[in-house]
Amino acid sequence: MSSSRMIEGSDDPVGYFIEDLTYHGKTERTRESYERVLRRFEAHLEDGTSPATATHRDCMAFIHSLRGNVADSTVATYAAYVHRFYGYMTEVGAFDGNPMTLVMEEMDETIDKDPARRDVSIPAMRSFVGRINHPLHRAVVCTLLKTGMRVGELCNLDLRDLAVTDAELEAAYPLGTRAALADRPNSLYVTPDATVGAELNGEIRTASNKRKRATVIPVDDELHTVLKRWLAIRPDTTSVAEPLFVGTAEGWGERLDPQSVRHIVKRYAREEGWYRTGGGAEENVTPHYFRHFFTTHLRDRTGDRGVVKYLRGDVADDVIDTYTHNWGDQVRETYEASVYRLLA
Structure with missing residues (x-):
C-alpha cells in the first residue's frame, strides 16, 4: 500500500501503519502491541x-491520562509507540508532521524507559564474562556490553564495519573499508540501512537496525582483544558481505541471527542464575539487558547523557551532528576514559 493510496482513500491510518509493519517483517506480537497502544490513543x-489531525496538545493529553494508571516505564513505551507511528506516517507522506516530537522532548527525563531490572554490578559482570571461554560467545557478549548496540545491529556487522590498528588483522581481513572509518581507527560502524528482506553489501538481511543515523562507536583495548581472538578461529563464509559474526555450530560460517545471539546469552545467564524460564524483564538477563547495563553504568561514569545517547543511536539529528563532527574529542576520549573493564 503506497502513501498515495493512503492519502486518497484510507480512513484508518493505524491499520495502514500496522499493515506496513507486516511488510517490514515485524512479528505478530510486535504488531499487536503497536495496534493495542495506537487504538487506545485513537x-x-x-x-x-x-490521528491525522491531532496536535501536540492532544498527544500530551493522552500521555497525561496514562500517568498514575500504568508504570512510568509503560508511559514511556506508549509514548515511543505513538512517536514512531507519527514519524513513519510523516516519512511516507501520509501526515504533514509529527506532533509527538515536541511531546517527547518535553517528557520528564526521569521516566525510565526500561522496567526495574536485576542490579548487576560491574565486578559481577566481569566474573560472568570471565566464565565464557568460547571465543565467539565471549566476543558477542563483550560487543553487546561494550557498545550498547541492539542484537540486530550486532548481527548486521560486517568486516568492513570494524576498524582496528592491528597489523596482523589488517593483513588477514578486509577490515574497516567504510569511508566513515578512514580517520577513526579502533571503532565500529553501525549502519541505519539494514532492513529485513533488503539487500545490503550483497546479502539479504534477516534483521533490521533501528538507528535513524549512522553511529561510530569506539573499540577499546578489551574489545579489540576479544575480537582478535574470535577472528583467529572465525570460519570462512560464503557470504560476499563477510559478516563479522558467523556460526561455529549449526549454520557453520553463516551470519549469526538474533535468535542465535539470544540463545548464547540465555545459556550463560541461566548457568549464572540470571535467567529463569517464565521470568520477566526485571529478572532475566538478556541481550537487551546488556544495553540497559551499558546505558546505566556509562551514564553514571561519564555524567554525559549526550554521549551515551549518541552511542545508543537515540539522539536527534542536530545532536548526532555535533558528536559526529567532534567525534574524537567528545566521543572517543569520553568513552575511553569512562568505559568499564570486563576482562580480569
Whole structure:
C-alpha cells in the first residue's frame, strides 16, 4: 500500500501503519502491541479529532491520562509507540508532521524507559564474562556490553564495519573499508540501512537496525582483544558481505541471527542464575539487558547523557551532528576514559 493510496482513500491510518509493519517483517506480537497502544490513543482523542489531525496538545493529553494508571516505564513505551507511528506516517507522506516530537522532548527525563531490572554490578559482570571461554560467545557478549548496540545491529556487522590498528588483522581481513572509518581507527560502524528482506553489501538481511543515523562507536583495548581472538578461529563464509559474526555450530560460517545471539546469552545467564524460564524483564538477563547495563553504568561514569545517547543511536539529528563532527574529542576520549573493564 503506497502513501498515495493512503492519502486518497484510507480512513484508518493505524491499520495502514500496522499493515506496513507486516511488510517490514515485524512479528505478530510486535504488531499487536503497536495496534493495542495506537487504538487506545485513537479512542482517547475527542470527537472530530483523528490521528491525522491531532496536535501536540492532544498527544500530551493522552500521555497525561496514562500517568498514575500504568508504570512510568509503560508511559514511556506508549509514548515511543505513538512517536514512531507519527514519524513513519510523516516519512511516507501520509501526515504533514509529527506532533509527538515536541511531546517527547518535553517528557520528564526521569521516566525510565526500561522496567526495574536485576542490579548487576560491574565486578559481577566481569566474573560472568570471565566464565565464557568460547571465543565467539565471549566476543558477542563483550560487543553487546561494550557498545550498547541492539542484537540486530550486532548481527548486521560486517568486516568492513570494524576498524582496528592491528597489523596482523589488517593483513588477514578486509577490515574497516567504510569511508566513515578512514580517520577513526579502533571503532565500529553501525549502519541505519539494514532492513529485513533488503539487500545490503550483497546479502539479504534477516534483521533490521533501528538507528535513524549512522553511529561510530569506539573499540577499546578489551574489545579489540576479544575480537582478535574470535577472528583467529572465525570460519570462512560464503557470504560476499563477510559478516563479522558467523556460526561455529549449526549454520557453520553463516551470519549469526538474533535468535542465535539470544540463545548464547540465555545459556550463560541461566548457568549464572540470571535467567529463569517464565521470568520477566526485571529478572532475566538478556541481550537487551546488556544495553540497559551499558546505558546505566556509562551514564553514571561519564555524567554525559549526550554521549551515551549518541552511542545508543537515540539522539536527534542536530545532536548526532555535533558528536559526529567532534567525534574524537567528545566521543572517543569520553568513552575511553569512562568505559568499564570486563576482562580480569
